[in-house]
Amino acid sequence: MNLIIDQGNTSAKLALFEGRELVKVRQTVHWDESFVDELISGRKVDAAIFSSVARYDISLLDMLRNKFPLFVDFNKDTRLPVTLGYRTPDTLGRDRIAGVVGAMEQYPQSDVLVIDAGTAITYDFLRSDGCFLGGNIAPGINLRFTALNQGTGRLPMVGPEGDLPLLGYDTPTAIRSGVVRGILLEIEGYIRDLQLKCPSLFVFLTGGDALLLAAKLKSPIFVDKNLVLKGLNRILYDNVEI
Structure with missing residues (x-):
């Protein structure tokens, strides 16, 4: 059995895999x-494998190394089942790599776009030959709401749940529709433009806001909230003999 730890910006996911099968997932803000x-x-x-995009207590790594002799600290030197066409691989988020690896596990030798809707929204493209070409990073839903509230003098803080008219009929709906509909149009635009180049493109949506956005998208997509965990599990197999 494998232990997978994915430390994100706002919370961590810890999962157990039996081979390639996901057995258990726990999400928490703090873990020890x-x-x-x-x-x-x-x-x-x-x-076990540990991946992080945020600061963490270094003693946790020592604990994991002592507890699990076959342990991988996912970093720039970790072996990957994909090649990187990214010009600055040292600054490439480990979760972005794991996401495309998780997609590749399900659709090998295919062009895939992975959209990870979390604190930030990332758009990452893996070519059918297994080369990660790169992608984009944009603010996530809550970051956009927070920026409008904190960066202005009078706009209130609102959330994504509620009416989403095409045109807001008051300030809360104007903000909500502006943020959520703006993200939906953003996603649809990326899918449309990439499909012009790659007609057989497979699109995956993951992250904390995946279900909220998936229900409102028109394009066909695969929703997998555990895509990064699946990718990390594959990367673990490429680095240890189990």
């Missing part, structure tokens, strides 16, 4: 050794 022990209680974990 006792949290890990509770998650794996009664199970034999053979290997």
Whole structure:
């Protein structure tokens, strides 16, 4: 059994895999050794991988290394099942790589676009030959709401739930529709433009806001909230002998 830890900007996901099958997932803002022990209680974990896009307590890495002899700290030197066409691989988020690897696991030798809607929204493209060409980074839903509230003098803080008219009929709906509809048009635009170049493109949507956005999108997409975890599990297999 494998332990996968994906530390994001606002929370972490810890998961257990039996081979390629996802067995259990827990999401938390804070985790420590006792949290890990509770998650794996009664199970034999053979290997573990840790990936982070945020700052973390370095002692957690020491704990993981001591607890799991087959341990991978996902960094720039980690072996990958894809090649990187990105010009600055040292600054490329590990979660972005894991996302396209997770998509490749499901549709090998295919052009894939992975949209990860979390704190930020990332758009990442993997070519059918396994080359990660790059992608874009934009503010996520909550960042956009927060920026409008904190960057102006009078606009209120609103959330994504509620009426989404084409044209707002008051200030809260104007903000909500501006943010959410703006993101939907953004996503549809990326899909449309890439499909002109890659007609057989597979599109994956993942991240904390995936379900909220998927229900409102017109383009056919695959929703997989655990795509990054699946990619990390594959990367683990490429780096240890289990």
